[in-house]
Amino acid sequence: MRLLHTSDWHLGRSFHREDLLHAQRAFLDHLVAAAEAHAVDAVLVAGDVFDRAIPSLGAVELYDRVLRRLSERSIPTVLISGNHDSAGRLGMAGSLLRQAGIHLRTAVRELAEPVLLAGGAVALYGVPYLEPALVREELGADSASHTAVLGAALDRVRADLAARGPGVRSVVLAHAFVTGGEIGDSERDISVGGVPTAPASVFDGIDYAALGHLHSPQELAGGRIRYSGSPLAYSFSEAGKEKSVTLVDLDEAGGAVVTRPLPCPVPRAVARLRGRLEELLDAPEHDPRTDDWLQITLTDPVRPRRAMERLRARFPHTLQLLFEPDAAPGAALAVGRDYASRVRGRSDAEIAEGFVQHVRGDQPTAFERELLASAVDEGRLGG
Structure with missing residues (x-):
């Protein structure tokens, strides 16, 4: 049978x-x-x-x-x-x-x-x-x-x-x-x-x-x-x-x-790539991946501008872009500590600034800090 x-x-x-x-x-x-x-x-x-x-x-x-x-x-x-x-x-x-x-x-x-x-x-x-x-x-x-x-x-x-x-x-x-x-x-x-x-x-x-x-x-x-x-x-x-x-x-x-x-037949291969943007754009070993569906994780210390646009110029089927910096110097949000310990003793504006740095990889500019402080104040007054 x-x-x-x-x-x-x-x-x-x-x-x-x-x-x-x-x-x-x-x-x-x-x-x-x-x-x-x-x-x-x-x-x-x-x-x-x-x-x-x-x-x-x-x-x-x-x-x-x-x-x-x-x-x-x-x-x-x-x-x-x-x-x-x-x-x-x-x-x-x-x-x-x-x-x-x-x-x-x-x-x-x-x-x-x-x-x-x-x-x-x-x-x-x-x-x-x-x-x-x-x-x-x-x-x-x-x-x-x-x-x-x-x-x-x-x-x-x-x-x-x-x-x-x-x-x-x-x-x-x-x-x-x-x-x-x-x-x-x-x-x-x-x-x-x-x-x-x-x-x-x-x-x-x-x-x-x-x-x-x-x-x-x-x-x-x-x-x-x-x-x-x-x-x-x-x-x-x-x-x-x-x-x-x-x-x-x-x-x-x-x-x-x-x-x-x-x-089973493979309509398009699925793959993951990881590295810094310029390395991914230039490295010849990634040539076989140009027709794959890709998840790409960028490890640059600072989030590159126009990253998805530049990646898709070489890898047109990039579907997911992740950002995991190798190191963000002076990062305000330490890894491995609970949220309460990370924010203890910090003002609301400092917490907001730390979040921006954690996500983007670099510290907010003076103008951005003013905007964050203003938003925090308005939120507090509105509450």
Whole structure:
């Protein structure tokens, strides 16, 4: 049995205001081609299909297009809802889509309703993102925690699996943060109070757990539990990381699970550069980065004028500019001290001057000090 595991499409998402629909279309075309080329028995989509609960028209059109193409090729597809999706909206028309080989799992009542392949030899279960406070009672979990509700959900899966007798291979799609996974900057925090993670042991007894939520491809429990990762980079923390979908081969009953990453197309590389402005503008080693989406951190002691304009003349796809001076001589705001200790004994005007120096890297001019003092006085009188 061969499966193609993917997740976290985030259809409709932008990257620092750059439209990604064209890149997402290219990925979905690649996904369909890979499913055909590798003769997969099913495609698994482990949540966060959309980036918003109410997706844009362009995102919905991409979703419709890829499902139609997979259905036309008679490739069964199983999708679950993630924390970015609206479970209710994603689950609409599920009974109709099932007739086309598209199987949606977005509700607690569907946890023990597997999609059966190979005459029932393989059971695919879908565990959508479960918000503990909302599903605890329905699941009968002993607490409103991610561990408790995910554990209760998997208990339902294991009970159904046990009733099917020996020899049935089991695959669970889930959208969750499992302890030990590496998180980046582009995943939305799924905790609303409490600990957002659940232990890998909740998947005990399952042959393969196809996970979504974390955007870097990674495996746990010796490869039995795996995040396919997002198909595109959605933050600069993912710079230099290869994006992929996962090809999963299940051997006969009791056999091994073998996974292999299939690289995704890269619309434009994502990279980070750091240094002083003149060095970045002149250094030839940065020539390969001129077509990349860039986050640039300037380390000049004093913030250079027209920095973004000058950088974009060489690096036209610079999207984010940060300023972290190597040293700001006489800096008024010391690092490593709490705010109260930094401002103790200083007047409001001195605090304002110190803030300007901290942000800009050089001290305010005499004229700027007069403006700050005047503003502080006016604010005090107005209060």
